Amino acid sequence: MVLALKRFSLKRVTTSLRLGANYVPSAGWFYSWLDFSADAVRRDFADLAGLGLDHVRVxxxxxxxxxxxxxxxxxxxxxxxxxxxxxxxxxxxxxxLQGHLSSFDFLPSWVLTWHRRSVFTDRDVRDGIAAYAAYVSEAAASRANVFAITLGNEVNNLWPANPATPEASRAWAAELVDVVREAAPGVAALYSVYDDAWYAPDHPFHPADAVELGDLTTVHSWVFNGTSRIDGPLGPATLTHADYLVSLAAAAAPGRPVWLQEVGVPRPDVPAGNAAAFVRGTLAAVADNPALWGVTWWSSHDIDRSLLDFPDREYDLGLFTTDHRRKPAAEALAEFAGTTRAAAARPTAVACPVDLLTEPHRRAEVAPGSAFHLEWVRRRQEGPVMIEPAHVSARG
Structure with missing residues (x-):
């Protein structure tokens, strides 16, 4: 599948993998939008370009x-x-839609206090969001270097504070994807959810939505979801989790590209001394996955500890410190950016026990630590392995 995007093809090529970073401003975190400094942004982007990255997510x-x-x-x-x-x-x-960032929710007052209503189900709120999405999408698409617009950062983090059913969450996302496509033709319209959509059986955001809405599938791989407790910070399950999640998404929609839109080194799950090895191991495992379109690291810069009330792991996820010093993870990412990676066929496959499109209530059977996941990890140590979709013949 190849989309007609502005100077940015979704097609995998046999040169360098698409590699970027999620942009967290070094000065003032996202509060910096309230006190904007072009010079500060310029210095942050100089850091990232110096690593050999080709894109940022803002x-x-x-x-x-x-x-x-x-x-x-x-x-x-x-x-x-x-x-x-x-x-x-x-x-x-x-x-x-931010929405949700680094454990904080950012919602306008017109959906809170005595106005409280769900962003997913209330018609007036949905119309307001559609107006916002069209406005920002049209403005962003005026710049030739914008290749994609995502509805929001892990919008399912807004549930359960904003009630939703599976039907409502899908209708909400489908409607907004169409708004973005109309407002920003030629730019990829994407939908992003965190991994409860893949692993939690009662979650009202389903795998089918992740792989059927938008122009490619995005996944966010975080080993603090229990994966790191299976075999430690540098164990096979931990280092292959990104590859596993990409493979799971690819099995749900064969032939559709998968963007590893977030992956990072969370403490204490991965101690600081293991950061570079974690980056190298994770990228080595996932880089040749034939479904993988690109990797975007979380995040560009640390959060200043003078800003209070973040979960402790959020402060140190950056590739750079707040004073622009490269961290070991950045050095490892720069090494990877300078190499050539080609998508490779994976002749070995492990049959998935669950049809995630039609049996979302069985998602626990593929969650980290499940019998299927552990068998996949065991087989993955023997060489590259894909996940064979369940009931392939029944679905055609």
Whole structure:
């Protein structure tokens, strides 16, 4: 599958894998949008370009652009950020609904207090979000280096505070993907959820939505979901989790590209001394997966510890410190960026026991630590292995 994107093909090639970073500003975290400095952005992007990366994913904050359902504020700072990225040869993916970032929810007051209503089910709220999505998407698409627009960062983190059913969550996402496509033709419209959509049997956001909505599948691989407890920070299950999740997504929709949109080194699951080895091992395991489109590391920069109340692991996820020093993870990523990787066929496959498209209530059977996952890890140590979709013949 190849989309007609602006200078940014979704087709895997036999040269370098698409490699980027999720942009967390070094000064002031995302609060920096309230006190925008083009010079600070320019220095941050210089850091990333120096690693040999080719793209960044950026996060405007929804309630600061749409503080009232009928008010859309200028996005000049976002457009400046996109232009600065272009100065460094960086393509950009823009996320719309923040939504949820680093354990904090950012929701406008018009869905809170006595107005409280679900962003997924309330018609007035959905219309307001559609107006916001169209507005920001059209503005972002005016820049030639924007290749993708994602509805939001792990929008399923907004549940259960915002009630939703499987039917409602799918309708919500499908509607907004169409809004983005209409507002930003030629740019990939994407939908992003965290891994409960793949592993939690009662979660109202389903694998079918992740692989059927939008122009490719995005997955977020975090080993603090219990994976690191299976065999330690550098064990086979931990180092192959990204490859496993990409393979699971590929099995649910054969032939559809998968973007590893988030992967990072979380403490204490992976101690600081193991960070570089974790990066190397994770990338070595996933790089030749034939379904993989690209990798975007979380995150570009650490969070200043003067900012309070973040979960402790959030502060140190950056490739760079807040004063722009490269960390061991950055050095390992730079080494990888300088190599050539080719997608390779994987003749060995392990049959998935669950049809994730039709049996989401059985997701626990493929979750980390399940019998199937452990068998896949065992086989993966013998060589590259894919996941064979369940009931392939029944689905045609």
């Amino acid at each position: 996060f405007p904050i929804w309630p600061w652009i749409q503080p009232n359902r009928g008010l859309l504020r200028p996005v000049d700072d976002l457009l400046t950020t996109l232009d600065i990225a272009a100065e460094f040869g960086l393509e950009v993916a823009v996320d719309l």
